[in-house]
Amino acid sequence: MTSTSTTEPLRAKTRSVPRHARGRRRGRAEAGRLAALLLSPTFAVLALVIVYPLVSALRDSLFSSGEQLDENGFVVQGDQFVGLRNFADIVRGAAATRFWNAFGNTTFFMLTTVAMETVIGMAMALVMHHALRGRGVVRASVLVPWAVPTAVSALLWRWMFASDGVINAIIGHQVLWTTEGWHAKLAVIVADVWKTAPFVGLLTLAGLQIIPGDLYEAARVDGAGSWRQFWQITLPLVKPALLVAVLFRILDALRMFDLPFVLIGNQKRSAETLSMLAWDEASNLHYGPAAAYATLLFFYVVVVAFLFVKLLGADVIGEARGRRAVGRRAVGRRAEDAPAAPPREEVVPA
Amino acid sequence: MRNPRRVWRPWGAVAWLAGVLFVLPAAWMVLTALHSEPDAATNPPSVAAPLTLQGYAEFFGAGTGVSPWPPLINSATASVGSTVLVLLLAIPAAYALAIKPVRKWTDVLFFFLSTKMLPMVAGLLPVYLFAQYTGLLDNISLLAVLYTSMNLPIAVWLMRSFLAEVPKEIMESAALDGAGLLTTLRRVVAPVAAPGIAATALICFIFSWNELLFARVLTGVVAGTAPVFLTGFVTSQGLFLAKVCAAATVISLPVLVAGFAAQDKLVQGLSLGAVK
Numbered sequence: 001m002t003s004t005s006t007t008e009p010l011r012a013k014t015r016s017v018p019r020h021a022r023g024r025r026r027g028r029a030e031a032g033r034l035a036a037l038l039l040s041p042t043f044a045v046l047a048l049v050i051v052y053p054l055v056s057a058l059r060d061s062l063f064s065s066g067e068q069l070d071e072n073g074f075v076v077q078g079d080q081f082v083g084l085r086n087f088a089d090i091v092r093g094a095a096a097t098r099f100w101n102a103f104g105n106t107t108f109f110m111l112t113t114v115a116m117e118t119v120i121g122m123a124m125a126l127v128m129h130h131a132l133r134g135r136g137v138v139r140a141s142v143l144v145p146w147a148v149p150t151a152v153s154a155l156l157w158r159w160m161f162a163s164d165g166v167i168n169a170i171i172g173h174q175v176l177w178t179t180e181g182w183h184a185k186l187a188v189i190v191a192d193v194w195k196t197a198p199f200v201g202l203l204t205l206a207g208l209q210i211i212p213g214d215l216y217e218a219a220r221v222d223g224a225g226s227w228r229q230f231w232q233i234t235l236p237l238v239k240p241a242l243l244v245a246v247l248f249r250i251l252d253a254l255r256m257f258d259l260p261f262v263l264i265g266n267q268k269r270s271a272e273t274l275s276m277l278a279w280d281e282a283s284n285l286h287y288g289p290a291a292a293y294a295t296l297l298f299f300y301v302v303v304v305a306f307l308f309v310k311l312l313g314a315d316v317i318g319e320a321r322g323r324r325a326v327g328r329r330a331v332g333r334r335a336e337d338a339p340a341a342p343p344r345e346e347v348v349p350a
Numbered sequence: 351m352r353n354p355r356r357v358w359r360p361w362g363a364v365a366w367l368a369g370v371l372f373v374l375p376a377a378w379m380v381l382t383a384l385h386s387e388p389d390a391a392t393n394p395p396s397v398a399a400p401l402t403l404q405g406y407a408e409f410f411g412a413g414t415g416v417s418p419w420p421p422l423i424n425s426a427t428a429s430v431g432s433t434v435l436v437l438l439l440a441i442p443a444a445y446a447l448a449i450k451p452v453r454k455w456t457d458v459l460f461f462f463l464s465t466k467m468l469p470m471v472a473g474l475l476p477v478y479l480f481a482q483y484t485g486l487l488d489n490i491s492l493l494a495v496l497y498t499s500m501n502l503p504i505a506v507w508l509m510r511s512f513l514a515e516v517p518k519e520i521m522e523s524a525a526l527d528g529a530g531l532l533t534t535l536r537r538v539v540a541p542v543a544a545p546g547i548a549a550t551a552l553i554c555f556i557f558s559w560n561e562l563l564f565a566r567v568l569t570g571v572v573a574g575t576a577p578v579f580l581t582g583f584v585t586s587q588g589l590f591l592a593k594v595c596a597a598a599t600v601i602s603l604p605v606l607v608a609g610f611a612a613q614d615k616l617v618q619g620l621s622l623g624a625v626k
Contacts, residue, residue: 034531035446039458042443042502049499050465053473053480060475124368130361138369140610144376147609149560151577152598155584156375159591166378198372251466258562262581278471279563287475294472301467 060291121200142198154262207241421579444509512546549615
């Protein structure tokens with residue numbers, strides 16, 4: 001195109017732009033006000049019911065409660081400011097062994113359950129993706145463990161792990177699963193994986209289903225075997241969905257409470273998590289230490305989530321957009337009557 | 351979609367096997383609930399034993415000393431009440447984030463996500479003291495409000511992804527035709543987003559129904575919910591397996607129905623918003 005032919009319409013366009021933009025700006029400010037109005041009730045409720053208790057817990061962690069003697073030997077009622085003493089007591093004081101044990105359990109449960117759930121969930125998703133017949137029924141059936149209340153599933157596993165229960169009958173040994181020891185940990189892990197692996201599978205399946213089929217077609221033409229197809233197409237493209245699912249599982253696993261509480265019980269060394277420890281202290285009216293445990297757990301969760309997002313690059317929000325873009329590109333390729341070679345930048349993992 | 355001719359037959363069998371494996375414990379629970387107490391107590395389980403509704407009859411017929419209806423009604427009140435509240439609050443908020451993107455809307459979403467990092471136990475104590483102070487202990491409306499705020503971030507997150515699917519062009523042409531905000535919402539947005547909103551509501555219902563930690567601490571004889579009732583029921587009736595299984599089945603039934611109803615949209619919404 002030549003410049004002379006486009007000058008006139010171009011000038012007409014530039015002239016109209018400022019008026020248009022002004023209108024849009026005004027519209028934008030209005031939309032912004034409306035959005036703020038629509039969002040404010042939600043923020044108000046969250047501030048009242050979630051942020052306020054948390055701030056209050058942070059404050060509590062710096063106080064000791066109950067009766068104490070002050071330096072003159074008088075009995076003092078009510079909260080005393082003790083600074084970071086609650087934290088110091090927890091990390092290296094009298095309560096240190098119990099805290100580090102619970103910290104270790106929490107970390108151990110998080111690592112093992114999330115790893116197993118990811119592998120099993122991924123395998124289930126691949127299997128469900130391949131099996132066309134009855135996929136709906138299978139998908140509905142793996143939803144059962146997720147939907148069932150934790151109180152019920154913990155109960156189910158307690159029966160199965162009972163000394164005269166099904167598990168012992170199958171393995172042919174008398175193992176006291178729900179007493180102290182490594183088997184208590186194993187029982188918690190098995191029950192948790194049963195409950196949440198299917199759901200990781202369902203999320204991964206949703207991720208698998210939007211991978212364009214012609215990528216596999218092209219890879220086959222190029223002579224890539226199914227193993228290579230998995231590593232070079234499936235895994236990189238399902239990674240965003242998988243990482244987000246895993247991130248949320250990590251957040252939940254670190255805060256685990258109901259399952260070990262009902263399955264193994266309170267104050268059992270082998271299965272006590274940080275949430276259970278905080279609960280136990282709170283129910284014994286040790287508010288300061290309880291709040292300190294909860295605060296430490298909160299910082300631990302934040303650090304783990306931050307490291308996970310930074311190291312693995314989980315794109316929590318851009319995920320939906322990114323995948324839509326992939327889908328669009330795939331559609332574009334189909335329209336151009338796709339060439340046999342898969343586009344390298346997508347297939348080769350970075 | 352995959353080319354059907356490439357499907358390797360055994361995958362179907364493996365998928366079915368996995369499905370059966372995951373349903374087996376729950377199926378065993380349902381079956382045991384239908385057995386008589388002596389049959390329920392055998393090990394290995396007597397699969398072919400005659401079926402009876404005795405367990406259910408005793409569970410509902412107060413043959414156990416406590417009627418299961420108050421806790422079931424409490425759970426229904428807290429779950430349905432909080433779900434309605436969540437919808438009232440979350441739909442406008444999600445609309446604001448999805449259709450009229452606020453500047454820094456990703457920051458807002460991250461704020462919602464960050465509430466998933468808070469340990470519930472941290473809030474337990476302040477909430478307990480507040481309830482004690484205001485006399486709201488053992489009051490089901492307090493639980494409903496708590497569940498509302500617990501589910502609110504997830505609900506906004508999910509609904510934003512559903513509302514974002516409403517085509518912008520339709521909304522713009524509706525605005526050009528002089529439709530106000532309410533008309534646009536009712537005529538244009540609602541029909542497209544309704545299934546997603548319904549699924550979100552069902553998810554909130556499931557989470558509220560299943561909650562145990564707060565319910566256990568904040569309720570007692572009057573406002574105890576179904577999961578709290580179940581843990582107590584096991585302590586008192588634990589030896590009567592059929593009866594306890596009947597109780598567990600009844601308590602699981604509402605969430606299972608909700609889960610199946612929400613199935614399709616649930617997976618889609620969760621993978622877009624990827625929660626839990």
